Amino acid sequence: MTDLLSKFDPLIQERETLLATGVKDPFSLVMEEVKSPTVAMCNGKETILLGTYNYMGMTFDDDVQQAGLQALKDFGSGTTGSRVLNGTYSPHKDCEEALKEFYAMDHAMVFSTGYQANLGIISTLAGKGDYVILDIDSHASIYDGCAMGNAEIVAFRHNDVEALEKRLKRLPADAGKLVVLEGVYSMLGDVAPLKEMIRVCKENGAMTLVDEAHSMGFIGENGRGVGEDQGVIDDVDFIIGTFSKSVGTVGGFCVSNHPKFEIMRLVCRPYVFTASLPPSVMATASTSIRKLMHSGNKRAHLWENSKKLHKGLRDLGFELGTSEAQSAIIAVIMPDLERGAMMWQALLAEGLYVNLARPPATPANMTLLRCSLCAEHTTEQVDQILGMFEAAGKAVGAI
Amino acid sequence: MASREEIMAKVETLIGPFNNKGVELKDDTTFAGDLEWDSLTVMDFVAAVEDEFDIIITMNMQAEIENVGQLADAVAKLMDN
Numbered sequence: 001m002t003d004l005l006s007k008f009d010p011l012i013q014e015r016e017t018l019l020a021t022g023v024k025d026p027f028s029l030v031m032e033e034v035k036s037p038t039v040a041m042c043n044g045k046e047t048i049l050l051g052t053y054n055y056m057g058m059t060f061d062d063d064v065q066q067a068g069l070q071a072l073k074d075f076g077s078g079t080t081g082s083r084v085l086n087g088t089y090s091p092h093k094d095c096e097e098a099l100k101e102f103y104a105m106d107h108a109m110v111f112s113t114g115y116q117a118n119l120g121i122i123s124t125l126a127g128k129g130d131y132v133i134l135d136i137d138s139h140a141s142i143y144d145g146c147a148m149g150n151a152e153i154v155a156f157r158h159n160d161v162e163a164l165e166k167r168l169k170r171l172p173a174d175a176g177k178l179v180v181l182e183g184v185y186s187m188l189g190d191v192a193p194l195k196e197m198i199r200v201c202k203e204n205g206a207m208t209l210v211d212e213a214h215s216m217g218f219i220g221e222n223g224r225g226v227g228e229d230q231g232v233i234d235d236v237d238f239i240i241g242t243f244s245k246s247v248g249t250v251g252g253f254c255v256s257n258h259p260k261f262e263i264m265r266l267v268c269r270p271y272v273f274t275a276s277l278p279p280s281v282m283a284t285a286s287t288s289i290r291k292l293m294h295s296g297n298k299r300a301h302l303w304e305n306s307k308k309l310h311k312g313l314r315d316l317g318f319e320l321g322t323s324e325a326q327s328a329i330i331a332v333i334m335p336d337l338e339r340g341a342m343m344w345q346a347l348l349a350e351g352l353y354v355n356l357a358r359p360p361a362t363p364a365n366m367t368l369l370r371c372s373l374c375a376e377h378t379t380e381q382v383d384q385i386l387g388m389f390e391a392a393g394k395a396v397g398a399i
Numbered sequence: 400m401a402s403r404e405e406i407m408a409k410v411e412t413l414i415g416p417f418n419n420k421g422v423e424l425k426d427d428t429t430f431a432g433d434l435e436w437d438s439l440t441v442m443d444f445v446a447a448v449e450d451e452f453d454i455i456i457t458m459n460m461q462a463e464i465e466n467v468g469q470l471a472d473a474v475a476k477l478m479d480n
Contacts, residue, residue, distance in 0.1 A: 146458075153459055154455055155442065155458060156446075157442075157446060166449075166450065167449070170453065170455045171455060360438075364439060365437070
């Protein structure tokens with residue numbers, strides 16, 4: 001008998017080698033208690049959270065929590081059904097209304113996760129004979145959406161407008177084309193040149209989908225994302241987003257002005273063949289989304305935090321993923337996985353949690369310590385964080 | 400239209416900068432095995448081939464191309480279309 005798990009032997013070996021050096025397993029952290037959007041207890045130690053994507057700190061918002069508790073009481077713990085059968089309650093419709101208000105768009109469709117939103121929309125929109133053109137650094141959910149569908153897949157170099165344009169011009173003029181972009185790329189925290197890219201797509205007859213998972217709530221005057229910030233949101237055909245970052249709960253969505261969009265509810269398999277989200281989750285999401293519409297001050301403070309952390313880390317001598325702060329993600333580039341894991345552990349010992357990101361999730365085989373800031377981080381906390389990076393960096397010889 | 404020999408010669412030239420180990424190139428030289436390319440190198444090389452011949456090699460097609468000869472055949476076919 002062939003052991004089907006033997007194909008993972010190299011990864012098992014790599015993990016054993018890493019753990020043999022004495023570092024803690026960076027992928028099995030447990031938070032015993034969560035005190036606020038920015039502080040949790042990890043291994044009995046109070047730890048500042050700097051790797052949660054909880055950009056707007058909505059997880060402990062009073063109104064959000066109250067709405068969830070009320071819906072839990074009114075509608076029960078779950079729907080036990082698909083959105084197209086018994087799984088649509090009034091909180092699901094209200095959440096879609098909140099999204100339409102937030103984005104000022106005609107249609108909104110809520111999925112059980114952001115991953116499923118990309119999986120479902122991409123695989124359903126682009127069928128046999130169509131083309132999906134995507135940035136090579138796209139998120140796994142975008143690649144998986146491509147793999148699930150029957151379209152031809154064309155990749156272009158990360159954030160390279162000319163490479164995108166050349167490829168669009170080489171494709172058959174009459175073929176269906178979907179260009180998939182992200183507002184903020186989550187590994188390095190860099191922003192896409194959407195203005196130029198959307199123009200090139202329109203000129204070449206391609207429809208566009210932009211994943212704004214890491215920009216919603218924060219970037220753009222109304223927090224609608226990079227498309228809004230660069231003035232092209234009305235030219236984007238489909239926006240994908242998630243509730244598991246700025247919104248502070250779980251779920252995914254697609255919003256669009258396309259007049260035929262509603263048919264997607266019947267033809268999109270990852271929407272149809274799964275249970276809908278619990279009504280309490282929908283109530284927390286819609287309350288949070290409506291509050292995010294009026295969070296200009298929090299957005300301003302998050303920008304201050306992001307810029308301060310970026311400058312501070314650069315001044316300490318760390319190599320960063322972007323030359324200036326472009327989003328709420330600041331990526332510290334480590335020389336290799338072993339040093340990255342050592343630094344990650346040293347930071348945790350100091351009382352700081354960041355994400356350790358490694359290939360294949362990262363571009364160019366990089367090992368990253370990925371920091372994501374929160375609007376609820378105080379200026380003093382950012383100072384503390386910089387002190388922890390300095391101490392840990394010196395302890396492991398990273399700076 | 401370019402002959403297969405001409406295509407092969409151009410492909411070999413394009414492999415050059417990525418052929419760090421100086422592997423001798425034949426029809427059955429594989430990209431993953433013989434040239435030991437990772438996915439990133441493949442991406443850069445594919446982009447170079449696409450631009451040289453003004454074609455698109457979709458990721459679906461790339462999955463079927465394992466060696467230099469198969470690539471030359473695929474390029475010839477794409478240029479025919």
